[in-house]
Amino acid sequence: MRVVLSTYDSRGGVEPLVALAVRLGELGAEVQVCAPPDCADRLAEVGVPLVPIGPPVRELVHGSAKPDVHQIAADLIATQFDQLAAAAEGADALVATGLRPAAAAARSVAEKLGIHSVYVSYCPIFLPSPHYRPQPLPGQPVPPEVTDPEGLNELDIRNNNAYLGEMLNAHRAAAGLPPVDNVRDHTIGNQPWLAADPILAPWLQPADLDVVQTGAWFLPDERPLPADLEAFLAAGEPPVYVSFGSMFAPKDIARVAIEAIRAQDRRVLLGAGWAGLAPIDDRDDCFVVGEVNQQELFTRVAAVVHHGGAGTTNTATRAGVPQVVVGQIGDQPYFAGRVAALGIGAAHDGPTPTAESLSAALAVALTPETRVRANAVAGTIRTDGAMVAAKLLLEAAQTRPVYNAANLQD
Template sequence: MRVLLSTYGTRGDVEPLAALAVRLRELGVEVRMCVPPDDEFARRLAGLGVDPVPVGPPVRDVARGTAMPSAAELARYRTALLDTQFGIYPAALDGCDALVAAGLAQIAARSVAEAAGVRYVYASYAAVHLPSPHHAPPPRPGWPEPETTDNRTRWELDARNVNAQFAEALNGHRTSLGLPPVDDVRDHVLTDRPWLAADPVLGPWPKTPGLDVTQTGTWSLPDERPLPEDLLTFLDAGAPPVYVGFGSARPAQDVARGVIEALRAQGQRALVSRGWADLGLIDDRDDCFALGEVNQQRLFGRVAAVVHHGGAGTTATAARAGVPQVVVAGQVSDNPYWAGRVAALDIGAALDGPAPGAESLSVALKTALAPATRARAKALGDEIRTDGAAVAAKLLVDSLR
């Protein structure tokens, strides 16, 4: 049995599928995985024994700089990526029994699977990416935000935007494959039976007519890597610090400085994760420590709180560790959704916008560091147990048998 997995995005998009790949291999399945050609993804998959198939430009090149590309640039980039997918996916899928795609960028995946006559599964990492009147669609870079607050209307406008971007190009490729055209590109990609790779305690699916969603739990792997010695020395030198990191996101200018200053005003130490923005320390005082790639699963159990951008992976890791969170959410993808979930569960605080002021930062940190917040975060962490990748792997294998 052989399966093709496919995604395009940052580490937060790649890691969950890598976890699924490992669980599939444990069940005797051969796995290939389409990912961006960034070196870090190739190394990661090689270390797991998974064959990487590079697709599209490196994500770091697209994410370089502090400004979002223009709407016109994003439109050209999305169309080029679709054409690239149709050029690469058929060969990558050769000999496979199924294709599992994650992310709306996977516009070509279902058509290629359909032409090959193999099973297609769409997976989302957050409920907000699936249409429901219970929430609005996530912000999509380069597309206008509607003025209406009615969720159903916003989803209808979202479908129109997806069609405007992709319908002509997608249906042109489908015609060349001998397939009929599709009227609704977004729902074609999502299917009416998608999987949701998110923890049902942290990010539950609100039951919605028309969608038969299978929620498997978060796809992640246990990380056994030790923490670096210099980091352990810093941790042991005082009270648990507050972790500050924004992963592959573009934080607002000086946001790390603002967080460090707010923490110092409350007598707290800080850990600053460099991330893709290459954040650093603001001075040489010994109450702050800068770190690179690290085992967050092990580290978060030793911090007082986690300040982050609202990525699905960081939110889930902090929640499993039972540690309070402060989400400084960017206005893209599922970041605002996870910020809202942290606030709704009362396990931390969510700040509106990527450039919070000093007063709002101070209040948010006080909320997260309060003993009652930590108690709620720990109680929630004790409820998160499901190995979602193992659940999904068994579901897929059982369906193929």
Template sequence: MRVFLSTYGSRGDVEPVLGLALELQRQGAEVLVCAPPDFAELLAGFGVPMVPIGRSARALTQSAPPPSSIPEHAAELITAQFEVIGEAAKGYDVVVATGMLPAQAGALSVAEKLGIRSVSVTFQQLTLPSPTHEPLALPGRPFPPEVTDNEKLWELDAESNDLFFVDGLNSNRVEHGLAPVHNIRDFAIGDRPWLATDPVLDPWQESSRFDVVQTGSWILPDERPLPDDLIEFLEAGEAPVFVGFGSMPMRSTTDTAQIALEAVRAQGRRTVLRRGWAELSLVDDADDCFVVDEINQQALFTRVAAVVHHGGSGTTMTATRAGAPQVVVPQAADQPYWAGRVADLGIGAAHDGPTPTNESLTAALKTALAPATGVRAKEVASMIRTDGTAVAAKLLLDGSR
């Protein structure tokens, strides 16, 4: 069987797809991944073939284009998908589409044009309309403060998504002989979307609107050993606190690193600092901080006292599965949701807002480092499913939707 996996976004959008690709390969399927060019080296390192698409996701994130340019960027990406995926996916049996909404809608449209079965996947439930939660506001399109009814908010969300994305999608669909769509969000979701999250960390409440298939999280197994010098640092004293913000460019990288180090030191702990896309760096030459770049976080998080991070779905899952207490400093999008889930489960603290101060981060770390939080984090870790990629692969290979 030949499976085409399409995504566009940050590492949190790409790594789960890579995890599924490896499981499909293990079960004998032929796979091809379509992703931003930033991740060509990552996929090549795992022996997974890839076709690059669109601009650098990192460059786009760091440039923070104004909301007014979003329709243009989206239309450009969708056009590229019709060109790139339209050629690369020929002869495949199924297209799995995830990532940013316009990318997802574009990939599904190409599958429709090619007559290929398709599956729509999301890595967090906040994109799925439901009366139990409100949608995420799009950049430059805040919801009116007087509107509090979730159903009405989801109607406004559909309007915003159409305003940003539907023209770019429909111009390509019509050009390629497809009928235009009138609600790009619902088109991208489909009737039976897959939710690739853990039911403990991200419990889905049944909805009459969609037949949601919750597969469990798609975990990319990481068997890389930790560097010898990092192991030496870890073993030289009490378990340190990890600080890293993944693919998020923090507003003030120097201040963030300094604030984090001071807050960790106030708890009598050492720090492992990850540079990430925020390019965090040492602020002094003290020997109580170790800086890492690309690292096996699955292994590292089992050896730290707490994890301070941005609240990406992947990092939240990795820390939860490792049984590490967390401090989530959410920056954007779905990250406040994950921060809330960490707090609700009692496995860490949700920082109030994206910009930590010494006082606010110190208070959050006290919660995370409390003995009761550590006990609860280990308890929840034992409940987390690890078979998400196997479940998804079986559904794909059996032809189920």
């Protein structure tokens, strides 16, 4: 059986597909990933073929030019109808996730090819629910005065149509497909998957949408830590780790974090990330690492300060390490709230900390009570999500149900 996994996202959004690809391969499937070229090295490590689609994400996020989000959406849709369609020809199933333009086009490609497809979210707030306000789209805000669930749902549908409807339907027409009048529901289908842990990010009832929650997708990382990092860890008490991954980091965050951590009498471990965090002086209580086995590292540190991406939050939670989440955009404030609600860390109030505010949040995370709670919750986090999803996908693909825009059937 041949499966194509499609996304346009940063490293944190690609990594779950790496896990799914490996598990599918273990079950005998032939797997190919269509994703940004940034992830080529990671996929090569696990032996999964990549069809690079779209420009490098890093250039869009950290490039000098301000990205034109509408042009990016148009380009992503066009690329999916062209390159993804060619890659998925003859496949038995397609998994679509990532930015909404790419996922919407991927679902249409699956419809055109007559193959089973499923949409996947890594966080419940990106699925229609009466429990969460819909996420704003480029040029399509969600006014605060709209508060009732029915009104918010209707607004979300209109916003998705306004954002993507015209460009998506133009490509559908060229492909011989009928237009869709509800882009959001066309993209999601009527049984999407939620690849998130049910403790950390539960799907709340009641809800009209039939969601399959598989648990988060991850691979055990067996890489040893670098020798110089091991030496730093062995030279003193466990440090506090800080990184914002592939995200924009708050202004002057390295200085702010270092001062806040030193105020708690802790050593500092900076994860450089795409923002290039670096020391502010030559004191020996601060060390910088690049790409590293976070699964192992997080068991060796006193706390993790991060942006709240789904992958980092899951890794820290599984490791049983206290967290301080400084959410920036998207699902990150949600995960900050969940960390605080579970008692496994602190949610920083706002995306731009000062040394004083970050130190106060760290004081909460570094208490013995938080450490005990983090250890307890770690034991409840599922570790089989990728295999659960792989088995579900192959079972569903055997019957080859075809996505149809008229009835939204997966």
